[in-house]
Amino acid sequence: MKNRKLLMIPGPIEFTPEVMRAMGMPTASHVAPNFVEAFGQALERLREVFLCPSGQPFVVAGSGSLAMDMAAANLVEPGDKALVVNTGYFGDRFAAILTRYGAEVTQVRAPAIGDAPPLDEVEAALAEAQFKVMTITHVDTSTAVAADVQGLSALGQRYGTLVVVDGVCSVAGEEMRQEEWGIDLALTASQKAIGVPPGLALVVAGPRAMDVYHQRKTPVLNYYADWTQWLPIMKAYEERRPSYYGTPPVNLIWALNVSLGQILKEGMEARFARHGWLSDALKAGITALGLTQVPVGADRTATTLTAPYYPEGVDATMLKHVGEAGVILAGGLHPEIKAKYFRIGHMGAVSPSDILTTIGAVEHGLAQAGYDFEFGAGLAAAQRVLD
Amino acid sequence: MKNRKLLMIPGPIEFTPEVMRAMGMPTASHVAPNFVEAFGQALERLREVFLCPSGQPFVVAGSGSLAMDMAAANLVEPGDKALVVNTGYFGDRFAAILTRYGAEVTQVRAPAIGDAPPLDEVEAALAEAQFKVMTITHVDTSTAVAADVQGLSALGQRYGTLVVVDGVCSVAGEEMRQEEWGIDLALTASQKAIGVPPGLALVVAGPRAMDVYHQRKTPVLNYYADWTQWLPIMKAYEERRPSYYGTPPVNLIWALNVSLGQILKEGMEARFARHGWLSDALKAGITALGLTQVPVGADRTATTLTAPYYPEGVDATMLKHVGEAGVILAGGLHPEIKAKYFRIGHMGAVSPSDILTTIGAVEHGLAQAGYDFEFGAGLAAAQRVLD
Numbered sequence: 001m002k003n004r005k006l007l008m009i010p011g012p013i014e015f016t017p018e019v020m021r022a023m024g025m026p027t028a029s030h031v032a033p034n035f036v037e038a039f040g041q042a043l044e045r046l047r048e049v050f051l052c053p054s055g056q057p058f059v060v061a062g063s064g065s066l067a068m069d070m071a072a073a074n075l076v077e078p079g080d081k082a083l084v085v086n087t088g089y090f091g092d093r094f095a096a097i098l099t100r101y102g103a104e105v106t107q108v109r110a111p112a113i114g115d116a117p118p119l120d121e122v123e124a125a126l127a128e129a130q131f132k133v134m135t136i137t138h139v140d141t142s143t144a145v146a147a148d149v150q151g152l153s154a155l156g157q158r159y160g161t162l163v164v165v166d167g168v169c170s171v172a173g174e175e176m177r178q179e180e181w182g183i184d185l186a187l188t189a190s191q192k193a194i195g196v197p198p199g200l201a202l203v204v205a206g207p208r209a210m211d212v213y214h215q216r217k218t219p220v221l222n223y224y225a226d227w228t229q230w231l232p233i234m235k236a237y238e239e240r241r242p243s244y245y246g247t248p249p250v251n252l253i254w255a256l257n258v259s260l261g262q263i264l265k266e267g268m269e270a271r272f273a274r275h276g277w278l279s280d281a282l283k284a285g286i287t288a289l290g291l292t293q294v295p296v297g298a299d300r301t302a303t304t305l306t307a308p309y310y311p312e313g314v315d316a317t318m319l320k321h322v323g324e325a326g327v328i329l330a331g332g333l334h335p336e337i338k339a340k341y342f343r344i345g346h347m348g349a350v351s352p353s354d355i356l357t358t359i360g361a362v363e364h365g366l367a368q369a370g371y372d373f374e375f376g377a378g379l380a381a382a383q384r385v386l387d
Numbered sequence: 388m389k390n391r392k393l394l395m396i397p398g399p400i401e402f403t404p405e406v407m408r409a410m411g412m413p414t415a416s417h418v419a420p421n422f423v424e425a426f427g428q429a430l431e432r433l434r435e436v437f438l439c440p441s442g443q444p445f446v447v448a449g450s451g452s453l454a455m456d457m458a459a460a461n462l463v464e465p466g467d468k469a470l471v472v473n474t475g476y477f478g479d480r481f482a483a484i485l486t487r488y489g490a491e492v493t494q495v496r497a498p499a500i501g502d503a504p505p506l507d508e509v510e511a512a513l514a515e516a517q518f519k520v521m522t523i524t525h526v527d528t529s530t531a532v533a534a535d536v537q538g539l540s541a542l543g544q545r546y547g548t549l550v551v552v553d554g555v556c557s558v559a560g561e562e563m564r565q566e567e568w569g570i571d572l573a574l575t576a577s578q579k580a581i582g583v584p585p586g587l588a589l590v591v592a593g594p595r596a597m598d599v600y601h602q603r604k605t606p607v608l609n610y611y612a613d614w615t616q617w618l619p620i621m622k623a624y625e626e627r628r629p630s631y632y633g634t635p636p637v638n639l640i641w642a643l644n645v646s647l648g649q650i651l652k653e654g655m656e657a658r659f660a661r662h663g664w665l666s667d668a669l670k671a672g673i674t675a676l677g678l679t680q681v682p683v684g685a686d687r688t689a690t691t692l693t694a695p696y697y698p699e700g701v702d703a704t705m706l707k708h709v710g711e712a713g714v715i716l717a718g719g720l721h722p723e724i725k726a727k728y729f730r731i732g733h734m735g736a737v738s739p740s741d742i743l744t745t746i747g748a749v750e751h752g753l754a755q756a757g758y759d760f761e762f763g764a765g766l767a768a769a770q771r772v773l774d
Contacts, residue, residue: 004413012414012637024411026391027399027584029715048513061586062448062611063633069611100610191634197414199448199586199636222609223487224449224456244720246450247578249586249639250399251410328416333631 005323008358009330010141010169010305010345012191012198015209015255016262019196022255031242035250038257039237043262046204050171050186051268052178055204058230059256061249064168064189066225067201068097071135071164071185072208073222074213078102080132083125083161085152087116088334090144090166093255094135101221106131113337116147119155126159132212134160138170142333143294144307146174146344150181157182162209168192172263173200173304173347175272184209190252192276193304193347195259200254223225268283272303278346278355279303281385288381289366291374294341304347307332308338315368316342321368352386363372392710395745396717397528397556397692397732399578399585402642403649404581409641418629425623425644432647433591436581437558437573439565442591443511445617446643448636451555451576453612454588455484458522458551458572461592461600465489467519470512470548472539474503475721476529477553478740481522488608493518499723503534504694506542513546519599520549525557529720530681531694531730533561537568544569548598555579558589559650560691560734562659571596577639580662580691580734582646586639615695649736659690665733665742666690668772672746673731674758675768676753681721681728691734694719696727701756703729708755712748739773 007014009294028035039059041071046057052196060066061145072094076082087110095105108117126134134156136147149165156163162184170176171186173193178186183206195241205213213227220226229245236243263271280323283306286293289307295301310318319342322329332346344358359378394401415422426446433444446666447453459481463469469490473483474497482492495504495512513521521543526533536552543550549571557563558573560580565573570593577587592600600614607613616632623630650658670693673680678695682688697705703718706729710716717732719725746765753760 007414007416008415011634012416020413024407026407027394027402027578028400029394029396029717030585031717032715061450062453063635065616065633066449066611069609072610097610100606100608179508189634190416197636197638198634199639219487221458221487222456222611223484224453224609225611229452246452247576247585248450251584252586252636252639259761265483294433328419330416373398 002084006327006354006357008327008344008346008354010343011189013195013345014350015195015197015350016259016349018262019255022258023197023220025126025251025254027250030244030248030250036240036242039248039253040240042185042253042257042260043234043238045257045264046202047267049260049263050178050204051176051180052204054179055206056210056234058203058205058227058234059253060201061199062201062229063198064201065093066109067187067189068166069186070201070203070225072097072101073220073225075133075164075185075209076101076103077216077218079104081106081129083108083131083134085122085134085136085147086110087118087137087143087145087147088140090137090140094137094166105170112296113334114143114145114296114300114357116145116300119148119151122152123155126155126161131161133164135166137166138176139174139302139304141169141305144302144305145295146302149176149183153182162212169302169304172271173275174197174302178204179206190256195263195348196252196255199249200256242293266288272284275303275347278350278352279306281352281382282306282344282346282355282358284385285378285382289363289378304345306344306346307341310342311371314366314371315339318369320364322361322365325364327358327361355382355386392634393714393744395714395731395733395741397579397730398576400582400732400735402582402584403646403736405649406642406646409645410584410638412638412641414637417631417635417637423624423627423629426635426640427627429640429647430621430625432644432651433589436647436650436655437565437591438455438563438567439591439593441566442593443597443621443622445590445592445614446640447617448586449588450585451588452480454574454576454590455481455553456609457588457590457612458574459484459488460607460612461614462520462572462596463488463490464603464605466491468493468516470495470518470521472504472509472521472523472534473497473525474530474532477524477527481524481553485698495502499683500721501530501532501683501687503532503687506535506538509539510542512746513542513548518548520551522551522553524553525563526561526689528556528692531680531689531692532602532687533689534623536563536570536609538644540569549599554768556689556691559658560662561689565591566593577643582650582735583639583642586636587643662734663689665737665739668739668769669693669731669733669742669745671772672765672769676750676765691732693731693733694728697729698758701753701758702726705752709748709752712751714745716749736759742769742773
C-alpha cells in the first residue's frame with residue numbers, strides 16, 4: 001500500500017524527482033571535476049535567484065539558524081547597535097543571536113500578533129541611534145506575516161544601516177529583489193522555496209556587507225560561521241578550482257544546483273507570479289470555509305504560507321483528519337497562540353492540484369471535527385481563482 | 388559508458404546502496420513518526436558505535452569542523468587552559484578553534500612529521516599546569532598518524548583534564564572505546580567510517596563533559612553550536628517526541644540510521660578487526676612496491692588510511708594514471724610535505740576486492756610514471772595478507 005502523503009508544511013516541502021535523484025547519486029570526492037563544476041554553477045545561480053548580481057554567495061552545511069548566525073557573527077562586533085524588526089518567533093531568534101555576539105539590540109515590535117511594525121515606527125527607531133545592522137524577517141514562518149521588505153530596506157539605506165533579510169520562508173517564492181531593494185545580506189535554508197532537502201545554510205552578502213566584514217577590528221566570535229574560512233572556498237569553487245576547508249555536503253550541493261537550475265528555467269518573475277496565484281487560490285478557499293487568518297490584512301500576508309485560525313469548536317486534532325485525507329499540515333508555532341491556528345506551506349514545486357488536494361483535505365478535517373459549513377465551498381472558491 | 392570510479396580517499400568514502408537509497412527517499416516532515424523513530428534510534432545507536440553507554444549524543448547539520456567547534460565552544464570558557472596533542476593539520480585546527488573561544492593553548496608537538504608526541508612529553512605538560520581540556524586527533528587525516536588514544540586518555544584522566552578526541556578519521560573504523568578508555572568527548576563527521584554522505588557533525592559527550600558544560604559561568608560564545616539549544620532536541624527525539632529548534636537534515640539522518648544499523652550488525656569488534664586486516668593488506672602491498680609511508684612506525688599508523696610517499700622520480704601526476712585505472716586517491720594535505728605523498732582511505736564498507744583494485748591501480752600509476760618495480764609484487768603481497 002502506498003503510504004505517501006502530500007507534505008504541505010512550511011518546510012521541508014515537496015521536492016522534485018530530479019532533486020531527489022541528485023540526493024541519491026553516488027557521492028563524489030569534493031575535488032572531483034563534476035562536483036567542482038556543480039558547486040561553482042550553484043554559486044553563480046544563487047546570485048540570480050537572489051537577484052543580486054553583485055553579491056557574494058555562501059553555501060555551508062547547516063540549518064537556517066546557521067545562516068542567521070553567519071550574518072550576525074560576521075557583521076556585528078561587541079558594542080554595535082542592532083535593530084530587529086520583529087514580526088514573531090524568528091525575530092526573537094535574531095535578537096538572541098545578535099545579543100550573543102555582543103550587539104546592543106533594540107526591537108520594534110508589531111502592535112499585535114499577525115501584524116508588522118509600521119514603517120514610521122521603524123523610521124523613528126532608526127532616527128534615534130546609529131544602528132550598524134537592521135534585521136527583517138521577510139516571512140515569519142510562525143505567523144505567515146510578510147514584512148514590507150522593500151519599504152524597510154529603503155529606510156535602512158537612508159539611515160545608513162546594513163539591511164539583513166531573513167528570507168528562510170521567502171527566497172525563491174516570495175518576491176524579493178536583493179540588489180534593487182538595497183538588501184545588504186539575504187539568507188535562507190535549503191528546505192524551503194529553494195527546493196532542496198534540509199541541511200544547507202545559504203547566504204548572499206552584498207558589497208556593503210562584505211566591506212563591513214573586511215573592516216572588522218575584532219575576530220569573528222563563531223569559528224564555524226567565520227567567513228575567513230569560507231570566502232576563499234566559495235571563490236575557488238566559483239573559479240572551478242577544487243579547494244578544501246571542510247568537506248562540503250556533496251549530495252546536498254548537487255541537489256541545490258539541480259533545483260536552482262529548475263528555478264531559473266521557470267524564471268524569477270514567473271515564479272513570483274505562480275506563488276502569488278496559488279496563494280490567492282488557497283487563501284480564497286480558506287476564507288470561503290469561514291476561517292480567518294493570523295496575518296491582519298492582505299498586505300501583511302505571505303504568498304509562501306497560510307496560517308488559518310481553527311474555527312470555533314475545532315482544535316489541533318483536526319490536523320489528524322486532514323492527514324487521513326492524505327495531506328500533512330503543520331500546527332501553530334508562535335507560543336502565544338500555538339493551539340489556536342495551523343499552517344499550510346505552499347512554495348517551491350507546488351502546483352494547482354496540490355492546492356485543491358489541500359483544501360479538499362482541510363474540508364474533510366473540518367467535517368470530521370464537527371464544524372458546520374457548506375461542503376465544497378472552499379474547493380469552489382479556490383477553483384475560481386485558478387481558472 | 389559507465390563512468391564510475393572507486394573512491395578510495397579519506398572521505399567522502401564509498402557508501403552502501405541502502406544508505407544512498409535513504410538519501411533519495413522523499414523527505415518527510417521533521418515531526419513525522421517515521422522520522423522521529425529513525426532519529427531516536429540513530430541517537431541510541433551512536434552510543435553503541437562510540438562504545439559509550441553513558442554518553443549524550445548530538446547530531447547536527449554541519450561538517451566535521453562544526454563538531455570540533457561544538458566541543459571547544461561548549462567546554463571552554465575564556466582563560467581556560469587547553470592542551471593540544473598535535474600530530475598534524477587537524478591539531479593546528481583544534482588549537483585555532485580553542486584559541487577563538489578564549490582558551491590559553493599549549494601544544495605538544497610531534498618530534499617530526501609522521502610521528503606523535505611521546506607520552507612522557509604529554510605527561511610533563513599535564514604536570515605543569517591545570518588544563519581544563521586536552522584534545523587528541525585520533526587519526527590525523529593529513530598524515531595517517533594514529534595517536535595512542537588509550538594511553539593519552541589515561542594520562543588525561545589521571546591529571547584531571549577533560550579528554551576530547553577528534554575521531555573524524557577513526558570512529559567506526561579505528562579501534563576506539565570511548566567509555567572504557569576514559570574519553571570525555573569524541574566527535575566525527577558523517578562521510579568517514581560512519582558511512583554517510585557529508586553534512587552531519589556527530590558528537591558523543593560523556594557525563595564529565597556534560598557536567599563541565601552545565602557548570603559554565605559564561606554563555607557559549609558560538610550560538611549555532613550551543614548545546615543549550617540542541618540538548619533538549621536530542622533528548623526529545625530519543626524519547627520519540629517530535630521537537631523543533633532548527634529543521635534537522637532529514638535525509639542525512641535517515642541515512643545515518645541505516646548506516647549505524649549496518650555497522651552494529653557487523654559488530655564493533657568485527658569491524659575493528661576488518662579495518663585492521665584490510666589496512667595490513669594494503670600496507671603490505673604498498674611496502675612490497677618499495678614505497679615508504681609518512682607515519683614513522685607500525686604503532687603510529689592508522690587502519691583507516693594509508694599515506695605513502697611517492698618513490699624517487701614520481702610525483703602527483705601519478706594519481707591521474709591511478710584514476711585512469713578506475714580508482715580515485717587523494718593528494719597530500721600536510722603543508723610541509725604536500726607534494727611528496729598521497730593518501731588512500733580504506734574505511735567503512737571497504738572490501739578485500741577494493742584493496743586489490745586499489746593496489747592494481749597504484750601499480751598501473753607507478754608504471755605509467757616510469758617507476759622501476761616488479762609489476763604484480765604489490766598485489767601478491769596484499770593477497771598473502773588477505774588469504
